[in-house]
Amino acid sequence: MIEVLVVVGPGLVADAGLLEEIAAREFAAAGVSGTLVHARDASGVLSLLSSREGAGCAVVLPGPSAEVRSLIGRDLGAVVWVDVDRADGVTAGEGATHLHGRGIGGLAWGIRHAVHRVRHPSRRIAYGPLPEQWGELYLPDAGEPSVVMLVHGGYWRSIWAADIMGPLCADLAGRGLAVWNLEYRRPDLHGWDATTADVAAGLAALATALPPSADGTAALDLTRVAVVGHSAGAQLALRAVADAAASGAHAVDGVRVAMAVSLAGVLDLVEGDRRWVGTGAVGAALGGRASEGPVAPPYADASPLLRLPLRVRQLVVQGAADDLDLVDFSRRYARAAEQAGDEVTYLEMPGDHFDVINPATPIWQATARALVEGPAPRG
Structure with missing residues (x-):
């Protein structure tokens, strides 16, 4: 024991x-x-x-x-x-x-x-020179698995870190998936640009920083990567996918994003700031309040609702007992994504803000099944 x-x-x-x-x-x-x-x-x-x-x-x-x-x-x-x-x-x-x-x-x-x-050893790999630029790689027993990249939340504040996603890492690895649990610089200490740059670099690191197999080929299937974020991490995850879409392809240095998942995400930053969600977390992270007129950067670039369509399959997961503003954001985002032509599944089930990252709950088990099934490879 x-x-x-x-x-x-x-x-x-x-x-x-x-x-x-x-x-x-x-x-x-x-x-x-x-x-x-x-x-x-x-x-x-x-x-x-x-x-x-x-x-x-x-x-x-x-x-x-x-x-x-x-x-x-x-x-x-x-x-x-x-x-x-x-x-x-x-x-x-x-x-x-x-x-x-x-x-x-x-x-x-x-x-x-x-x-x-102790129970679930992983390999910590740096994707940059700074103390917070790393990810933890969890590998299943099966060879060349598909990859799930996890982006933790915490309202973009440095007191919350990648450890809160640990249970999901173990659960997904047990289902045969490789998991890349990302840490990144948070804007309360380093500024908004550093945060978004780190998430992009962490995604690209799947192709450049992770270990090859014995025959020198990629040990991971990087053609069907799922990017999954919780809470504020969902905003960062979907923004990274939107940036890849804006480049004309969903490939970043050989990493092809095929699925984006929001777990209780902060998906409308304009209303999030106006409604003071997280006691002013949105404005504090982005360095200022949302304007009353036309939406301008950084809100226009950062808010997932304003970056549609993503042109990848999406899963929007929301606990019904969560903050009602987050329920509103998830419902409106899913509807807007579908109207924009994206393939979207909206999953709302009983549960609160943390039930969506608790492997024991029905809402997470339904999410995990969708991740295991995964999207079809893109042509």
Whole structure:
């Protein structure tokens, strides 16, 4: 059985009993054995990490101590560091992960991610020189599989990262698909242009950065790639597909996009800004409010609703119990895409914003079946 060690650093402002409750609940849900320990200083944290068993994993809430925080960048193995406060610009050591800004609930995310990494190994591949320019590749047992590229959401804010898509990666790989789980620079720290450039580069990296098979040919079927985004990630995914369509082909450096999938997507950025979805997330990401007159860039370029037709098969998935504005966006987008001549399937089922990325839910299982069936190869 997997052993999970949770280490709480000195000075962390949190109720100890609540931390125990969160950890116990996550251990039980994941079917693992776990221990939560409070360390007195950096030496104590190091001692606890070095005592891990081979089948174990570690989650550390470092707290404010400078000595403990200096350990985050060291190469201490596959540690998941969790800052309950927002802590921008922190780079974890080789093989480690840094999550931050999700409050005390970040401990739950940290435990889930730590267990996921043990159960579902992946290969992290950089597609650029900067710390956030990477993706994780999950490969099934079958040879030359079709590929699904996942783009996580989080209202374009840096506190949310690729780890939230981990369960989908494992589910899709188990269904015989290769999965490319993309991380990218978010606009709250790097600006809108950096974000869109990273998603495009991440898509192109399927042809340039991933490993070839033994005979030197592509180990992946890049002729029928599905690009899938959740929430704000759906906007980024569909915008990337629209940019490929605008170039006159749905191929990017040999990668042919054949399907685009929105999971509870933010698909109308103009109304999204006017309705203040995500407490002003749209305007904050794009660097300004939507104008009242004719729609101009960056809204005109970025809003999926304004980039139709995409000329690829589309699947628009929406939980009926989600934010009503997102339900409205998905319904209107699907109708507009169909009217523009695109092949569109609209799937609305019971579920909330996160049920669409939960492998246990009927709405995700229906989505996964559509991804496995996939589109026919384009001529």
